[in-house]
Amino acid sequence: MAVWKKHVRMVTPYVPGEQPNQPRMIKLNTNENPYPPSPRVEEALWQMDAHRLRLYPDPGAAELVEALARRYQVGADQVFVGVGSDDVLALSFLTFFNSEKPILFPDITYSFYDVWAELYRIPYVTKPLNPSFCLVKEDYFGENGGIVLANPNAPTGIAEELSVLREILDHNRDVIVIVDEAYIDFGGESAVSLIAEYDNLLVVQTFSKSRSLAGIRIGYALGQPELIRCLRDVKYSFNSYTMNLAAIQIGAAAVEDEQYFRETTEKIIATRERVKGELGALGFSFPDSRSNFIFATHPRLPARELFEALREEHIYVRFFDKPRIRDYLRITIGTDQEMDIFLAFVRDYSAKRL
Amino acid sequence: MAVWKKHVRMVTPYVPGEQPNQPRMIKLNTNENPYPPSPRVEEALWQMDAHRLRLYPDPGAAELVEALARRYQVGADQVFVGVGSDDVLALSFLTFFNSEKPILFPDITYSFYDVWAELYRIPYVTKPLNPSFCLVKEDYFGENGGIVLANPNAPTGIAEELSVLREILDHNRDVIVIVDEAYIDFGGESAVSLIAEYDNLLVVQTFSKSRSLAGIRIGYALGQPELIRCLRDVKYSFNSYTMNLAAIQIGAAAVEDEQYFRETTEKIIATRERVKGELGALGFSFPDSRSNFIFATHPRLPARELFEALREEHIYVRFFDKPRIRDYLRITIGTDQEMDIFLAFVRDYSAKRL
Numbered sequence: 001m002a003v004w005k006k007h008v009r010m011v012t013p014y015v016p017g018e019q020p021n022q023p024r025m026i027k028l029n030t031n032e033n034p035y036p037p038s039p040r041v042e043e044a045l046w047q048m049d050a051h052r053l054r055l056y057p058d059p060g061a062a063e064l065v066e067a068l069a070r071r072y073q074v075g076a077d078q079v080f081v082g083v084g085s086d087d088v089l090a091l092s093f094l095t096f097f098n099s100e101k102p103i104l105f106p107d108i109t110y111s112f113y114d115v116w117a118e119l120y121r122i123p124y125v126t127k128p129l130n131p132s133f134c135l136v137k138e139d140y141f142g143e144n145g146g147i148v149l150a151n152p153n154a155p156t157g158i159a160e161e162l163s164v165l166r167e168i169l170d171h172n173r174d175v176i177v178i179v180d181e182a183y184i185d186f187g188g189e190s191a192v193s194l195i196a197e198y199d200n201l202l203v204v205q206t207f208s209k210s211r212s213l214a215g216i217r218i219g220y221a222l223g224q225p226e227l228i229r230c231l232r233d234v235k236y237s238f239n240s241y242t243m244n245l246a247a248i249q250i251g252a253a254a255v256e257d258e259q260y261f262r263e264t265t266e267k268i269i270a271t272r273e274r275v276k277g278e279l280g281a282l283g284f285s286f287p288d289s290r291s292n293f294i295f296a297t298h299p300r301l302p303a304r305e306l307f308e309a310l311r312e313e314h315i316y317v318r319f320f321d322k323p324r325i326r327d328y329l330r331i332t333i334g335t336d337q338e339m340d341i342f343l344a345f346v347r348d349y350s351a352k353r354l
Numbered sequence: 355m356a357v358w359k360k361h362v363r364m365v366t367p368y369v370p371g372e373q374p375n376q377p378r379m380i381k382l383n384t385n386e387n388p389y390p391p392s393p394r395v396e397e398a399l400w401q402m403d404a405h406r407l408r409l410y411p412d413p414g415a416a417e418l419v420e421a422l423a424r425r426y427q428v429g430a431d432q433v434f435v436g437v438g439s440d441d442v443l444a445l446s447f448l449t450f451f452n453s454e455k456p457i458l459f460p461d462i463t464y465s466f467y468d469v470w471a472e473l474y475r476i477p478y479v480t481k482p483l484n485p486s487f488c489l490v491k492e493d494y495f496g497e498n499g500g501i502v503l504a505n506p507n508a509p510t511g512i513a514e515e516l517s518v519l520r521e522i523l524d525h526n527r528d529v530i531v532i533v534d535e536a537y538i539d540f541g542g543e544s545a546v547s548l549i550a551e552y553d554n555l556l557v558v559q560t561f562s563k564s565r566s567l568a569g570i571r572i573g574y575a576l577g578q579p580e581l582i583r584c585l586r587d588v589k590y591s592f593n594s595y596t597m598n599l600a601a602i603q604i605g606a607a608a609v610e611d612e613q614y615f616r617e618t619t620e621k622i623i624a625t626r627e628r629v630k631g632e633l634g635a636l637g638f639s640f641p642d643s644r645s646n647f648i649f650a651t652h653p654r655l656p657a658r659e660l661f662e663a664l665r666e667e668h669i670y671v672r673f674f675d676k677p678r679i680r681d682y683l684r685i686t687i688g689t690d691q692e693m694d695i696f697l698a699f700v701r702d703y704s705a706k707r708l
């Protein structure tokens with residue numbers, strides 16, 4: 001073995017969710033939005049000046065940052081933008097989780113938290129959710145090196161009340177608490193309203209779900225100016241120019257179309273509630289999702305088998321071969337038509353199997 | 355002080371180069387290409403399907419990776435792409451520089467190397483360039499934890515012969531040697547030809563200079579498949595989707611226009627050689643640049659004063675207030691017309707001052 005291989009950072013490679021590309025597939029596996037982005041995104045693409053691409057983009061991405069600041073009624077110095085919320089979260093781990101004490105997060109949650117902790121050698125302890133997959137708030141009251149909570153949680157879809165987050169924050173004034181709100185726009189209560197009160201709260205959101213822009217990679221963090229300044233300092237130590245001109249201009253255009261945003265998120269919520277009813281009638285059970293997916297289980301239909309049967313029909317959902325959740329499927333909410341095809345297949349499948 | 359502040363990663367924030375935005379400025383300060391990107395970039399922008407932005411991009415960026423593999427006649431498993439060469443280089447430091455021994459790089463070189471080393475707590479030692487700003491190859495023959503060399507070097511513009519790099523590689527089979535070729539297309543000899551021979555060589559290039567695409571943020575590394583696999587594993591531990599759809603499609607379109615690439619780089623080289631002659635006639639001296647900038651000094655015109663005088667005329671060049679190089683200005687090669695305005699001012703200025 002070459003000696004250099006001894007000094008390579010060894011990681012367990014994270015395997016990204018399958019990105020199938022079939023002509024007539026129904027893709028309900030990576031929580032993308034079934035609706036296109038705002039028409040203003042198309043306009044922004046058309047208006048983009050190719051000649052300007054020869055120049056470096058604005059390192060501060062001011063156009064996008066200011067659009068977000070207006071939308072969330074905070075200062076431009078309270079907004080940090082990155083290449084998807086994964087970029088923002090990974091950088092936040094690197095920036096804020098440097099104590100010797102372990103950081104805390106639930107045993108069932110977004111599968112990147114332990115990957116980042118291992119990458120940066122951050123000690124961590126996972127706290128089991130209760131049997132209904134709810135947070136046990138008292139688990140977060142002891143000493144720790146920081147906390148990260150997805151709310152709504154993934155892949156359960158459960159949204160905790162703001163009062164629960166507030167209690168956790170009150171017990172943790174000495175560490176950074178990150179609330180990852182990737183799915184907040186589908187019915188949860190955002191912790192952005194708590195930012196003014198807690199100087200140690202960082203709220204992270206994304207353009208990938210509710211703004212239909214997974215393809216342009218934008219995430220952002222909101223917090224008090226001092227937190228944002230820390231993030232910017234570390235980011236500038238890496239790469240001054242992470243947001244390309246297309247992301248800056250398209251992102252700003254999307255944020256400004258509040259009406260389209262409300263219409264599409266409401267449509268998805270309405271579809272979700274209808275699908276809940278139909279899945280319930282078929283004997284499935286699921287936590288009460290406030291996200292753009294449903295995490296469903298059936299007492300007599302094994303999840304893996306249903307997952308594979310759907311896959312053969314080019315209907316893709318997500319199956320996690322992990323403790324506690326391998327009886328569940330995570331089903332992204334698509335258009336009404338897509339969900340009808342999905343439900344028809346499941347109805348047929350369960351009629352044959354039960 | 356809040357306790358959490360004790361556990362923030364403290365960094366000396368890197369200050370990105372000034373990005374002035376004056377209507378009639380002449381911007382010769384950040385080594386951007388004065389020519390627009392290939393006309394195929396504009397076509398790619400027009401053809402981009404805004405609706406596809408709702409989906410995650412291909413995590414492997416295959417379209418772009420394959421275009422680069424064809425261009426450099428290597429396998430697709432020998433190409434790694436990132437958000438500008440800064441992203442690729444920072445990730446390479448994290449991935450490959452994990453020994454206890456210090457990594458080595460010159461005292462005068464790209465100013466991000468020490469920033470990344472400090473961010474990741476990588477020990478490092480800088481080796482002084484000789485008085486003519488050339489590499490002292492023997493300095494890299496001893497034990498070390500890895501080597502990073504910019505070739506052509508920045509901000510000097512000097513390109514070392516491939517035989518020098520080969521000697522350094524021969525003395526360093528046990529560590530990773532990174533050759534940062536941001537400026538290679540302006541006349542240097544690329545180390546890509548050495549990749550097949552050295553399994554520990556990583557060559558990093560960028561779209562920001564010779565391909566006129568600083569605004570779309572693309573950098574890439576070329577190396578043997580095992581090195582590339584290590585980079586991908588670490589990258590997937592961070593953020594599966596770093597390259598947005600615009601970068602993938604625009605990047606691929608640009609690589610395929612070889613003729614445009616050759617024409618614009620040749621124009622810049624021709625302008626550079628003419629400007630060298632004119633600056634020499636005005637009493638400036640400079641290393642023999644093989645890049646898209648000239649690093650010039652004048653025995654009787656203090657660099658800082660000339661920098662400020664140019665700035666007042668909205669002609670921006672780069673001045674580094676650092677040991678050994680504060681008598682120099684780094685002047686990016688613009689269009690012939692821009693360089694004529696620059697030269698006319700300098701001629702006038704020196705006539706008045708000398």
